[in-house]
Amino acid sequence: GKGGWKSFDERDLLISYNALKVLEARYLLKDPNTLRYIETPQMMFRRVARHLASVEPQERRREYEEKFYEIMSSLKFVPNTPALMNSGTRLGILSACFVLPVRDSMTTKNGDGIYDTLRAMALVHQQGGGTGFDFSELRPKGDVVASTAGVASGPVSFMKIFDVSTDVVKQGGKRRGANMGVMHVWHADVEDFIKAKTGELKDVQLQNFNISVGVYDYFMNAVERGAEVPVITPRKTKIPGTDYDYYIVRARNYMDEEWVQEEILRELEERGSIYLDESRIITVDEALVIAEREGAVVKWVNARTLFNEVVKGAWDSGDPGLLFIDEINRRHPAWYLGKIQATNPCGEEPLLPWESCNLGSLNLEKFVVDGRIDWNGLAETIRYAVRFLDNVVDANRYPLRQIEEATKRTRKVGLGVMGLARMLIKLGIPYDSVDAVFLSYQLAKFIYYHALHTSVELAKEKGSFPAYDPVRYRDIWETARDLQELLSTAGVHGEPSEYVRKLTAEVNKLDFSTLKDMRLRYGLRNATVVSVAPTGTISIIAGTSSSIEPLFALAFIRNVAVGRFMEIDPLFLDYLRRYELDTPEVVKKIAESGEVGDNPFIPKTIRKLFRTAHEVPPMFHVLHQAAWQQWNDSGTSKTINLRSEETTETVERVYMTAWKLGIKGITVYRDKSKSQQVIYFGIKK
Ligand code: ADP
Structure with a gap:
């Protein structure tokens, strides 16, 4: 009724201008004859929710459609691009x-x-x-x-x-x-x-x-x-x-x-x-x-x-x-x-030949409420997100028999994250700190636990993945390295603060061995449950920072297939406002370099909190990747962004340390090393 349409409009207000540009260029359905748009962003989320709920038993479809719609339209969870584009259309692939x-x-x-x-x-x-x-x-x-x-x-x-x-x-x-x-x-x-x-x-x-x-x-x-x-x-x-x-x-x-x-x-x-x-x-x-x-x-x-x-x-x-x-x-x-x-292309999914995997990511920023982490909200979203991703395996229309067979044999799904950098800023934790790595580690553990838990519950309800072998299946949490080991291998010293320990105290309550007993009793629906993807486009749709990456720049031009966008980080603007520094001259100055690292007129708190990808020391990039990899049954995609003047010794150290930290795959990208790069610093006229 009327109420429904009103709430549609309100939800659309969550969509940023850049998100809207991306959505209209590639995602929103058009009438093939008139090329007119036939859906709004909310209608897109509705289409996806309905399609993924359609594999549930008739009597529960409505309920799951609402839940799926709720987590997507609130931008707490966004599935990978093919699921957004193709759900309920003639094209059938929903996996990335x-x-x-x-x-x-x-x-x-x-x-x-x-x-x-x-x-x-x-x-x-x-x-x-x-x-x-x-x-x-x-x-x-x-x-x-x-x-x-x-x-x-x-x-x-x-x-x-x-x-x-x-x-x-x-x-x-x-x-x-x-x-x-x-x-x-x-x-x-x-x-x-x-x-x-x-x-x-x-x-x-x-x-x-x-x-x-x-x-x-x-x-x-x-x-x-x-x-x-x-x-x-x-x-x-x-x-x-x-x-x-x-x-x-x-x-x-x-x-x-x-x-x-x-x-x-x-x-x-x-x-x-x-x-x-x-x-x-x-x-x-x-x-x-x-x-x-x-x-x-x-x-x-x-x-x-x-x-x-x-x-x-x-x-x-x-x-x-x-x-x-x-x-x-x-x-x-x-x-x-x-x-x-x-x-796969960005490394987050090590797969057997013919296997495919579908992804979706939690928007971490949405779970910061009044300076705390909403752990209950996060756990609840994970439950519906994993169910959603598991449904993708059945709702998918596979282009080849071999892909269908290999995928249905293991039912791998990959729940990941985006918005880590912005979550950290909201909590007042600089990305390049032991506290931040500790938070990554704890978040990864929490998400993995609840994703696995959901997969066990799904097995109880719907059956295990066909190739599940309760005895041979390897519990990767048993081989997760502890944080201190990661830090000392990377040559970083320090202990997490009391503040961040309190913030994540909830994670210490998790009981993996009871979960293992449950798995042995009820089975497991998915051979893998988590995966950290780059979230290149879906983070734009969600209006947050991508994946587990630090902010790329405080202001920049983004070149994508559909055009050039200027972006100024709104959280950063908030901070400038607090110090009454949000004047056009200051903003323009910052936009030229994209960063504030050595700008003496900017308060030190802001400078520390808003370190961008090239200001973060390479070892902290690597440590975040290693922290997420410990609680990840597939891969962690990350780009170790380096300043243009970094030497080959840095690359060597990054590659060697990655191996020692138990990372599964590593990539660096040194600024300006290619003629075409997706993102440029600063604002260019
Ligand atoms: P998105 O944000 O669009 O969902 P990601 O940037 O998280 O996608 O990438 C996830 C995976 O999707 C990649 O590792 C890759 O397998 C696939 N993918 C991403 N971009 C493309 C592309 N341009 N063409 C084909 N596959 C892609």
Whole structure:
């Protein structure tokens, strides 16, 4: 009735101008004939809520639709872009993250040859999903192709085909596609791969890819010792009883083989990565030794030299990042399904081949009430958010049978966060402080606990994910490192204050072992429940800072596909007002640099509280990422933003420390290192 429409209007007032611009450019539905808008932002949230409630039993649909609508329209929770765009429309993909296999053959009877994958990628991109690939099964450049007696062109040239195809399929003109390309460090072409986007090739090649080198503990240890490591041709011998003929092989190749299954599982439990030599299970180090004996080693390289190349590339252009393959697999709850080799484009979802995952993020800023954290409100929102995300698995229309099967087998969902920086400001805690890292740690723990709890309750109500194995499933909270360990590894000293301890006292009441008993009794609905995504667009829709990042600038121009926006942080304006500094001259001055770090006319409290991404020391970026990763059963996406004048030593230290802190993947971005960047500082006329 009338009341309903009135409240619609009020809710729309929560939507900022920038949010509205983004919504109208890409999200709000239009009549295809007249191109007129046929919905308001509230109608969009209503459409999404109704669609995701439609998989609930008839008699509860209305109730869940209201709850879903409530958490979205209050901007406390926003699902990932494809769910907002596609719910209830002709396009059916609601998930943002996909990993597709890349096999060393043109086509296969399983439909997973390299050109099958190219087609799968196009289908996913067309509907707004992002895709990740491990290219290391492809034989290196110059290797012989048996069927034609020709010469292989190598993984990097195949990546170029994927890149061009991404350019062509522009997601209905709405946004560019996004990819993650991975190559493991033992591959003979790894040096080419490392350089594929730097030097003369930066801003030119593989522009639709983020690239990451998959590294292992053996490699990182060799870097520290300055030891030599072999790089090999992955295709050498045929393994008896299988179709696979890679020398360095992966567990998943064997998962169907009864004769190795039990042994593999036992070994996988011991260590993250295993390799097979015919019927014997060996470590990656042993595999490399055998590879040498059999002539599969192309050459030996100094691990330090290789690492330095990675660091130089990352310093120069932001690529490559690193993926820590052993850490990813050690802490994969459903590790018994095979070995993870790649992630989605921004790294928050390490997935098995063909798996997809849907995301959604809590807006932390909304849970600061009168200088305190509304823990009850947060827990309640998490309950409906996880239910929402679990419903996405069923409401999704999958573009391919393999994706549907792999996704429904594990029902992975990823509840993340945005607005951390603004929450910290509202609580008066500078981002680069032990208190802030402590708060991140406690928040991550709280969110993980309640997300897992909800997934257990959902299992009780609707059943566990099909591949759930109560005994083998790995509880990642058992291996979370404590905060002091993280701080001392990063070389940061200090204790959290009494203030922040009181603020988070609620978190100390959580009882994980009782939750484990419940899990063993009732099961688990989702193989993973949380994930920290970049929230590139949904944070604009929610009008908050993105993900777990510090504020990027206090005032800046944002370049996105649909135009250029100027933004001045409203919280910052509030603070200026308090000190009567909100005059046009002051604001203009600040906007020129985007920051106030060394401005002597600005009170010290403001300067400390409003440190922007480039003012925050790199180690605090890394610490926040590590804190969130401890209580995260998938990945934590983060960009370690560096000042333009930072050196390669900083990048080296960041990459090395990330490995030691148990981070799953790391990326840096040094200001001005690319010609096109999404955000520029300051206001330019
Ligand atoms: P959003 O805010 O739009 O929901 P995020 O910035 O949080 O998205 O990114 C989450 C994931 O969505 C990415 O890791 C990637 O898998 C996918 N994604 C993001 N941008 C794109 C894009 N332009 N094309 C395809 N997939 C994308």
